[in-house]
Amino acid sequence: AQKITQTQPGMFVQEKEAVTLDCTYDTSDPSYGLFWYKQPSSGEMIFLIYQGSYDQQNATEGRYSLNFQKARKSANLVISASQLGDSAMYFCAMRELGGGSNYKLTFGKGTLLTVNP
Amino acid sequence: KAGVTQTPRYLIKTRGQQVTLSCSPISGHRSVSWYQQTPGQGLQFLFEYFSETQRNKGNFPGRFSGRQFSNSRSEMNVSTLELGDSALYLCASSLSTGRSTEAFFGQGTRLTVV
Numbered sequence: 491a492q493k494i495t496q497t498q499p500g501m502f503v504q505e506k507e508a509v510t511l512d513c514t515y516d517t518s519d520p521s522y523g524l525f526w527y528k529q530p531s532s533g534e535m536i537f538l539i540y541q542g543s544y545d546q547q548n549a550t551e552g553r554y555s556l557n558f559q560k561a562r563k564s565a566n567l568v569i570s571a572s573q574l575g576d577s578a579m580y581f582c583a584m585r586e587l588g589g590g591s592n593y594k595l596t597f598g599k600g601t602l603l604t605v606n607p
Numbered sequence: 608k609a610g611v612t613q614t615p616r617y618l619i620k621t622r623g624q625q626v627t628l629s630c631s632p633i634s635g636h637r638s639v640s641w642y643q644q645t646p647g648q649g650l651q652f653l654f655e656y657f658s659e660t661q662r663n664k665g666n667f668p669g670r671f672s673g674r675q676f677s678n679s680r681s682e683m684n685v686s687t688l689e690l691g692d693s694a695l696y697l698c699a700s701s702l703s704t705g706r707s708t709e710a711f712f713g714q715g716t717r718l719t720v721v
Contacts, residue, residue: 525709525710527712532714533695533697533714533715533717534712534713534714534715535697535699535712536712537709537710537711537712540709581650592655592657592662592663593638593640593655593657593662593663593699593701593708593710594640594652594655594663594665595640595642595650595652595699595710596652597642597649597650598649599649600649
């Protein structure tokens with residue numbers, strides 16, 4: 491069964507510094523996608539970045555990059571130059587693609603990031 | 608382009624009642640999925656609809672049901688509410704074509720059962 495593990499319930503970072511949020515996953519499907527979402531206190535889930543299991547390069551989106559280590563089954567999110575507005579819950583999620591086109595995301599428990607001024 | 612719209616934003620219901628939540632996806636998106644978020648269980652997949660058909664279902668009791676209309680709008684119904692059904696219910700829409708399609712979420716409906 492697919493599983494996502496985020497081992498850091500909370501993280502603190504100083505403004506303008508970089509921070510890494512950990513995510514490991516487990517799946518028997520060779521084809522899958524990994525996502526990171528941000529959830530501010532308002533509740534909406536905001537898509538940040540995507541990595542496909544067959545992608546050769548690590549994904550980057552502005553200040554967000556994904557450190558994808560397939561053999562270790564890890565997909566850590568790196569946020570560079572943290573801003574106060576980055577304070578939020580961050581969720582790692584996976585979608586298994588081998589079963590067809592149905593859309594189901596499996597989420598980790600999340601990491602609460604606090605950016606200090 | 609309008610985002611995913613969920614109504615209502617907040618609901619308070621009494622045990623034993625039923626409730627219907629609504630989700631309007633992004634125009635052109637035919638896949639709508641629903642998730643329940645609670646402090647104890649985190650985010651859990653409820654079900655997914657595509658072109659009015661349920662494609663996938665999570666591990667929830669039959670009290671939780673849904674449907675999708677021809678315009679891709681979706682509703683989720685919970686009957687015989689229990690205190691444990693108090694949660695943030697999130698709806699997500701996607702194109703569901705291609706491998707790297709992200710899901711776009713609404714702001715959720717916060718349901719409180721008293």
